[in-house]
Amino acid sequence: MPVRTDQSTGDAIAATVGLAQVADRLGFTRFWVAEHHNMPAVAATSPPVLIAHLAAQTESIRVGSGGVMLPNHAPLAVAEQFALLEAAHPDRIDLGIGRAPGSDPVTSMALRGAAGRDDTDIENFPQYLDDVMALMGTEGVRVAIPRQDYVLKATPSASSEPNMWLLGSSMYSAHLAAAKGLPYVFAHHFSGQGTAEALAVYRSEFQPSELTPEPVTFLTVNASVAETAEEAAALMLPNLHMMAKLRTGQPLTALDLVEDAEAVELHPQALELVESAFGRAVVGTPEEAASQVRQLADQFGVDEVMVNPVASARRGTDPRTAPGRNRTLELLAKELL
Structure with missing residues (x-):
């Protein structure tokens, strides 16, 4: 949920609701929101809150997290939140879970609170993952306490x-x-490196489970689509500038409007990062972009490709809308859906 320099958080939420409704109307499979903290350009700090808001204002698209950063949260809290979401919106909720903190170390410590959670949370991540799955199940988790086993599950x-x-x-x-x-x-979309190797390892080592008998994969890619390749590239530029700032340790700001990004003169390291990101993104006309999506799916053999429509906006745009992001989905849908 990007926040442009012309937007308040409320504006960004309204624009994202509109985007989710466009995706729903066009027939996309799922719409996910991420968890990032203390980042002026991103308003998505609480996936379950946003998922509830988005699911209530869409009809059939699956809504989920991309993802909940599990070391920041107690497994029971995550299980209860998503059990409640599933009860409210049956068969429409995805729980994507990640291991990264989704922020800087100071913010991560503040999120974890006075209980003193630390780096052992990363070490315990596989157990936390098991706990979330079991807590959402019908049998729950058995906790050993004196003189009895206590059954704990999400309610x-x-x-x-x-x-x-x-x-x-x-x-x-x-x-x-x-x-x-x-x-x-x-x-x-994050680094573009190691994709084939990671997917190959996953498929070769996959252990069938009750819910997932065969390997299931998808990958994510940044996308900006417009009537001309030049406009698509211009709309993507503010997002790539923001990512370059993140990678080079520069102070983060809200997402630039297109005209402001075009006026920025990048230093060599940032320019190299931006050019690299252009090379692994889906960007261009509808026909070019659709071909790039198909090529990604074929190259990596994935079941789905998830596009992150990162197009910013030009000066004078209604701040409660995201026409570049909406148009990206609309133009892709004409070619792919």
């Missing part, structure tokens, strides 16, 4: 369970998703 129980996915951008996540028998999402 209220739903008649169905959210679809669960493991997110990652490394070999660690590929090994873990395979061992747990979970569907696997690779963050190709």
Whole structure:
């Protein structure tokens, strides 16, 4: 949920609701929101809150997290939130889980609170993953206490369970998703490196589970589509500038409007990062972009490609709308759906 320089948080939420409704109307399969903290350009700090808001204002599209950063949260809290979402919106909720903090170390410590959670949360991530799955199930988790076993499970129980996915951008996540028998999402949009290797490891090591008998994969890619390739590239530029700032340790700001990004003179390191990101993104005319999506699906053999429509806006745009993002989905849908 990007926040442009011309938007308040409320504006960004309204624009994202509009985008989700466009995706729903066009027949896209799922719409996910991420968890990022203390980042001026991103308003998505609480996936379950946003999922509830988006699911209530759409009809049939699956809504989920991309993802919940599990080390930041108690497994029971996550299980209860998503059990409740599933009860409210049966068979429409996806729980994507990640291991990264989704922020800087100071913010992560503040999120974890006075209980003193630390780096052991990363070490315990596989157990937390098991706990979330079990807590959302009908049998729950048995906790040993003096003189009895206490059964703990998410309440209220739903008649169905959210679809669960493991997110990652490394070999660690590929090994873990395979061992747990979970569907696997690779963050190709993030680095574009190691995608083939991670997917190969996941498929070769996959252990069938009750919910996922065969390997299931998809990858993510940034996308900007317009009537001309030049306009698509211009609309994508603010997002790539923001990512370059993040990678080079510069102070983060809200997402630039297109005209402001075009006026920025990048230093060599940032320029190299921007050019690299253009090379692995889906960007161009509808025909060019659709061909790029198909090529990604064929190259990596994935079941789905998830596009992150990162187009910003030009000066004078209604701040409660995101026409570049909407248009990206509309133009892709004409070619692919």
